[in-house]
Amino acid sequence: MPSEVDRLSQGTRLRVDAPTILVTVLLAGPVLAGLAGTALPAFGYLPALGYGQFSFAPFQQLFEAxxxxxxxxxxxxxxxxxxxxxxxxxxxxxxxxxxxxxxxxxxxxxxxxxxxxxxxxxxxxxxxxxxxxxxxxxxxxxxxxxxxxxxxxxxxxxxxxxxxxxxxxxxxxxxxxxxxxxxxxxxxxxxxxxxxxxxxxxxxxxxxxxxxxxxxxxxxxxxxxxxxxxxxxxxxxxxxxxxxxxxxxxxxxxxxxxxxxxxxxxxxxxxxxxxxxxxxxxxxxxxxxxxxxxxxxxxxxxxxxxxxxxxxxxxxxxxxxxxxxxxxxxxxxxxxxxxxxxxxxxxxxxxxxLSKMVDAVQMGSGSLAATLFLAVVSALLATSLTLWLLEARSHRNLAVNKRLKSYIFLPLLVPQIAFLFGLQMLFLLFGLSGTLLAVLLSHLIFVFPYAFLALSDPWDQLDPRYARAARSIGAPRAKVFWKIQLPLLLRPVLVTIAVAAAVSVGQYLPTLMIGAGRIVTITTESVALASGGNRQFASLYALLQLIVPLMGFLLAALVPSLVHRNRAAMRLGK
Amino acid sequence: MIAPDPASGLILQNVSLRLNGLVLLSIDCDIPPGAILTIMGESGSGKSSLLNFIAGFLKPDFEAQGDVVLRGRNLSNVAAQDRHIGLMFQSPLLFPHMSVLQNLIFAIPPEIKNRQKRRELAEQALTDVGLAGFGTRDPATLSGGQQTRVALMRTLLAQPEALLLDEPFSSLDQSRRSEVRKLVFDLARKNGLPVLLVTHDEEDARAAGGMVHHLGADETKNGCPLTGQPQQ
CATH class of the missing domain: 1.10.3720.10 (MetI-like)
Incomplete structure (x- = not known):
């Protein structure tokens, strides 16, 4: 709980900080840009494909479907x-x-x-x-x-x-x-x-x-x-x-x-x-x-x-x-x-x-690698960004207010498809469509809100007096974060990484749209296989989807028990 | 529910609680209607576990022996909501989504159906504790003492047959404490309720003026001092 002095000085401080701006731009930006990119072609305007006139023709065609x-x-x-x-x-x-x-x-x-x-x-x-x-x-x-x-x-x-x-x-x-x-x-x-x-x-x-x-x-x-x-x-x-x-x-x-x-x-x-x-x-x-x-x-x-x-x-x-x-x-x-x-x-x-299993893993090694890369990188990025945001906000005694929360959740409240279409167009314009970077960005939009959801509660429940005690004996802010806050939150941070990785693996539509068929993950493959009717391959790919989250949760369960093995107060269920 | 023996109070028969095989506390005590038993002990001495046991919330980690008998009813296999035991906690726990009056109406038994009558009962309860006109207020805007008084009336409006008080005065400042304490004890006696008070404040025990049971103290002291019991 912030003291009275903190509360009084709060009003004079700038209410925005770098991570807040970054998060807002990273999340609200693509959603709004994507919506615009969807809305223009909907009214017949898509110069890249030679449609320069606004019209209601697309809607007429739609309603005739x-x-x-x-x-x-x-x-x-x-x-x-x-x-x-x-x-x-x-x-x-x-x-x-x-x-x-x-x-x-x-x-x-x-x-x-x-x-x-x-x-x-x-x-x-x-x-x-x-x-x-x-x-x-x-x-x-x-x-x-x-x-x-x-x-x-x-x-x-x-x-x-x-x-x-x-x-x-x-x-x-x-x-x-x-x-x-x-x-x-x-x-x-x-x-x-x-x-x-x-x-x-x-x-x-x-x-x-x-x-x-x-x-x-x-x-x-x-x-x-x-x-x-x-x-x-x-x-x-x-x-x-x-x-x-x-x-x-x-x-x-x-x-x-x-x-x-x-x-x-x-x-x-x-x-x-x-x-x-x-x-x-x-x-x-x-x-x-x-x-x-x-x-x-x-x-x-x-x-x-x-x-x-x-x-x-x-x-x-x-x-x-x-x-x-x-x-x-x-x-x-x-x-x-x-x-x-x-x-x-x-x-x-x-x-x-078991031979088909080996075949499938070999055939799918490309998509498995892409899945792993996207999951690990987006999970690490989203978790670090969440930590950065939470640390910066609590350093200034600013709660994560309702408005910031609704920006963070915006990508989850707007149907993916409504802005992914437009986003795909934008990536096309910038020549990024079908690149790993573009797919990573699109995953991050959906992974970050879940990382935030998973980590903000544990962060808020961390007793702020630990940080204050450390600051009062002269530890700089960075040291407080790396030596006090992060180790205390090791378990929730690892769980957050695991959740974030699972969310990334689950992303079907962003991979399909932004990857433009060139970036293929286990998930897009398994959906294609499931509708194709090959049950053995479909189930193999579905199982492969489970591997990344499983590894994540296993690590999240094991690492803290090893690191904190001699610390009774850090055990679960205290 | 018609009580089999309204004249008897709250009886703790050879109650003992164990955690991991170790005896945490044992008590054997009879609290007649209108009497107050004060239980004192350090934190960790099992005070809260005893209250949880009596009210029916004991965690499965604990092993409990003995019986709780209220007005002749053995409560051992009775669900918490059917025990008719009123609780007051360290914080008043007024429901934050309801107004003060709604908090009180919430406690009135459903047998009183008339909405006007329910409202009048709640307003009367507020008046009884000097809070007339506070009904429409948000509980969060009340002072600690006022909240505790509302919580007390909420507990009593549910027509309990016994009261368990878990340090309900500890959150109040010194000046309010004695006043609220007196109010609680007076109303409990007036309603003929057996009261079990858990506290670590000697002053509470003195003001209760009844039996005092020390937990975690010398083993020989464990038991119920049946002497020196003031009866109104």
Whole structure:
């Protein structure tokens, strides 16, 4: 806590510093420039391709595209449903079980699931629930009579249910960890006790007392989930409907069409995507408002909801289901990658082979190297930048205010596709399209917000008196950072690097658009392979996606225990 | 709920708490309605664990033996929310998203359905502690003493059958402390509630004027001094 003197002198100091400017330019800059770069071609202006006249032709062409309304509605409904479902599952589970042993055990499962890239999760899920997938195999033919995969649309169903489920399975771990971080502040436990002391049930206490206090901290992540889910490409390509697909994957197809006029139409479509995502965000905000009004009435009723055994039980089920499905999906990826032949309806492969695995790793070594490079460099850059920003802000006793936070989260709140189109054009103009540097920059835009999300809480919770004590015995600022703050935060810093690397590995659309087919990562390869139908290769590549995050989290777990092996106070769970 | 034996208070029967096999504390004590038991001990002596045990929040790391009996009900297998034990903490913990009055209405049992009646009860409670007219205020704008008084009324409006006080006066400055303390003790006695007060302030113990139990002190002193118990 800053002292009174600090607070008084704060007003006279300059409120901006180098890292703040850098972060704002790095994040808000590409988003705004990219949006402009999308908007101009949408109105027919793209001099580089010889279109110098503003017109509404791209929009006319867009609205003539068959099934456009269906696509837009699909994006809106699947994205919004997935976001609301994920939030509900996380909140009722936290309400029913927070603070219990069960909660702690499941937390251990959910944290690593966060690092599973969307594409890998979607591929695993597809192998699980497809008509020829594991679940059908388990019950065939003895229960169903099917000796060949049934002709039913489980995957790619026209209502996007498989896609919604895939999104939920990925967003639940994210929202859960965000909620966990928000609950991890002093006195949360006391508020739970206060509720019980007044006779309120555990879930009622959570919803009436605790949630209203922590909700502001999970709000931005929720909005990011809404924005992401309504404009997702990779999950939609693998699990989503095909006739017609949701809006975002259609836009990517148009963008990559050899016919250049389709690009103008795609740009117009990207603006439509922006409108769809904005509508979803507005709908969410309206629902939030409604919930708030209803909740305030409920606060005053005095209802205790003491009998909660059933609701607690049911709050556990969806969470368990998601964990089981995700773990099964990952197991299937492992099995498929080592399967030589695995004919329906056998539950396990008839023949195993590791030779293809070796082939795949050799063939994919280029994309694996690119993936590793992008992950490591963007993670290190994003983490260093976050540290620089946090150190500079706290040195001046400036909190990271709301405005700075919304700049940092801007890239997560605007649909990727809406500004990546424009950004691709800009990179083309500067001759950077398809270079590793451009792809690295585009990754950094999305990696940094997550690095900041992961590190800002631990930084804020670090007792500022350590730094003050060091300063008071004459240590210069740099020494305080390198010798005090950084070692104390070693574990969260390493976790942040791991999270950031995982986010980079998961980036599908930025790699696809900015890499322009010349920079290929494991993730773009695996999505292509998954739609190509080669299950063994698809699962191998999906597994390779997991390696980088896994190595990261392993290091984050091991290094601190080695460095601090003789320091009891630095151990976890103190 | 109809209490089987409203005349008896809070009874701690051969309670002992262990952590990693080591006995942290043991106590055997009977707190009649309207009486105050003060538990004193250094930090780390298990004061908070005892409160957590009685209120039903003991962490699974601890092993507990013995029973807690309130008005003849054995609470051992009763969920925290069903124990009817009012709690006051070191900080008042007023809910920051509600007004002062809403904080109080929150505690009133749902059996009182009429919204006007609920509001009147809450306003009366404010008046009782000299805070009439504070209902619409944001709890954060109240002084520490005022917050503690609101917290006390919130606890009492929930109609508890016993009170657990976890150093609720430690955050108050010296001048306010005795005043608020007297208010809490007087209201508890008036309501006939057995009170368990945990503190490390000798002054608190003296003001409570009841039994005093020292934790972590000489093993022989552990037990419940049943003598010298003032009864109103």
């Amino acid at each position: 068959p099934g456009l309304v269906t696509s837009a509605l699909l994006s809106l409904s699947t994205g919004l449903t997935a976001s609301l479902l994920s939030l509900a599952i996380v909140l009722i589970f936290t309400a029913g079980w927070s603070g219990t042993q069960t909660f702690r055990r499941l937390t251990r499962f959910l944290s690593p699931l966060l690092s599973v890239p969307h594409a890998a999760a979607a591929i695993g899920l597809a192998f699980l629930i497809a008509p020829s997938g594991f679940v059908v195999r388990l019950v065939s033919p003895w229960a169903t009579g099917w000796t060949r995969p049934p002709d039913i649309l489980i995957l790619n169903d026209p209502y996007g249910m498989a896609m919604t489920f895939g999104l939920v399975a990925k967003e639940v771990p994210f929202l859960f960890l965000m909620t966990l971080a928000a609950l991890n502040r002093p006195r949360t436990e006391d508020f739970f006790k206060a509720g019980a002391g007044l006779g309120y049930g555990r879930m009622a206490t959570f919803f009436k007392i605790v949630l209203p206090q922590v909700y502001p901290m999970i709000r931005l992540p929720i909005l990011a989930v809404v924005a992401y889910s309504t404009s997702v490409v990779d999950v939609a390509t693998i699990l989503g409907p095909t006739t017609p697909p949701p809006l975002a994957p259609r836009l990517v197809a148009w963008m990559n069409d050899p016919d250049l006029t389709e690009r103008l139409m795609a740009s117009a479509g990207a603006l439509l995507q922006l409108a769809v995502t904005l509508s979803a965000l507005v709908i969410y905000l309206c629902l939030e408002k409604l919930a708030r009004v209803l909740a305030h009435r409920q606060y005053q009723s005095g209802h205790r909801f003491r009998q909660e055994g059933f609701s607690r039980f049911f709050s556990l089920l969806p969470m368990l289901l998601i964990i089981i499905v995700m773990v099964l999906s990952l197991c299937l990826l492992v099995i498929w990658s080592a399967a030589k032949s695995w004919w329906f309806p056998a539950v396990l492969p008839q023949a195993w082979s």
